[in-house]
Amino acid sequence: MASSRDDFVIAIRSAFLKKSNKQKFSLLTLVFLSIVIITLSSFDYKIIRQTKNIINEIVYRSSLIVSYPENFILRSIDEIIDYSTFYERYKKNVLEIENLKSEKISNKIIRSENDELKALIEDYSLSNDKILAKVIVDHNSPFLKSLIINKGSKDNIKIGTNIYDKSYLVGKVVEVNYKTSRVLLISDFNSNVPVSIAPSNIQAIVSGNGKKSGEIKYVKGNYLNDIGDKGIAYTSGTGSIYKSGIPVGKIEIIENQGQKTLKVNFYSNFDQLKYVFAEVYSEKFEISEKKNEEILETESLTQELKITDKLKLDLLNEQIEIYTNTNVRLLNENKDLEKKINDLNTELSKSLNTISSQKNIIEKNKIDKVELEFLKLNLIYSKKCKKTFSNPKGFKFGTKKYRECVINKGKLQ
């Protein structure tokens, strides 16, 4: 019993403490070192933060280099697929651009109205500069849905900075280094986004499910049944975590064994992100109490309304211009169509002439065919029908009766 315990202790000591050939550290040292690092990393000291930043910078760059062959292959595959569907997408895009042009106009009007209303409810106005950032590492981790971008504290990125794909919400910055940052995607388990669900404007919280979509985990009040399928979720701005009015995704109601789940299909495909926008805030002014009073003054309000009206007028002028352009284009199209109709009419009359001449030829051919038939029969039955000495009942050659006789195959009437 004692010897087996000794063996166990010897094996443990040998495994943990003994440095075998070429090993610089014993395993026990490394285990302790790991525990120390885990403990230290949970503290938020400046020196630890800076060391962590340096390690992060080095590792992210190395990861980018190591991932280059894989990314190159994936990019090539994507490009091949892109080229093969190029024409179809072009046609779709042309149609889409036409639609978007008109939508843009109405959006501008809505935005100006929104600004006006915000000013009225004494909200603070922010000048937002969206900076383009490249996704340098997109490591699919089961623990943390995140990606690394090539902008950091140098570019005024802060923890909590909103990240977008076009105008759709992607996530927020959770770790900032000097020239890189980590973005926590809204699909992550730990991500909670306060949203409003259109059209009923129901307040809710969307949490990531660790996959490509999210789920509505909490609905304010008893409005769960009021949420319809294909409702649009956009950020409500509650808690000042995310800016308000950013599109998040579409609602999909899934019913399983009587249990209703509200799934959110995000607008952005997080697997395909190459570039994102980081919204860097630079506050123009925060409305202090003094400035509040100033804004409430009638003059400034009138001024603001004038500016908004001017903006609206400009936008309407722009809309008129677009309509005029569309009208001109339609008139041109009409002219073209008229010309085409005339051409077609000319072609039709030509075709009718050709048909009548061909009909004549066919008629002539029919007559010729009857004559040919008569001549053939004449060769056989001329003896029977022709009036001769031996055939006094016959008819005189060339008469109508002679012809009838030949056609009736020599039958004399």
Added chain:
Amino acid sequence: MIRFYKKNFIYKIYLWLPIIILFISVLNEFDFNYLDIEYFSFNFPFILIFYFTLKENLHFDYFLVFIAGLINDVVIGLPLGLSSLSYVLICSFSSYLRNITIRPNIIKDWFYFLFVISLINSINYSILFLVFSYELNLTYYLVNNFFTFLIYIFFTFIFDYYLKGINE
């Protein structure tokens, strides 16, 4: 079978291949831990580290394994030191098995590996959930654990082939 001229540069790379593969697998964006296939994933570094520590590969430096763990934490976004601890613990368990084994048996190694990865994943889950308050999917851990165990035997054959190349 591959034959090398010793002291050749390619031979040296071949000797360090397990460590190189370990570093590439932790640095690369492609990860067997997340294959985007539902109910299928496995932990390749666990298999690699367990096998080469068990076979006492001279060029499989524990310190480099520790560094690989740190890199993995940074890339994946885990608390710094967690993967290092997991990797070093795997090394320790594997080293212990090597010390107590007189006649190696692949099946025994395999089931011991199941025990080790289950324990390490439990430790990982506990630390992340209890200390760092991470929201985690337990099903993922169970599936990952199971497939890592299953696929170990497949990689054993490939690694055996690699070791034959060194020994000959």
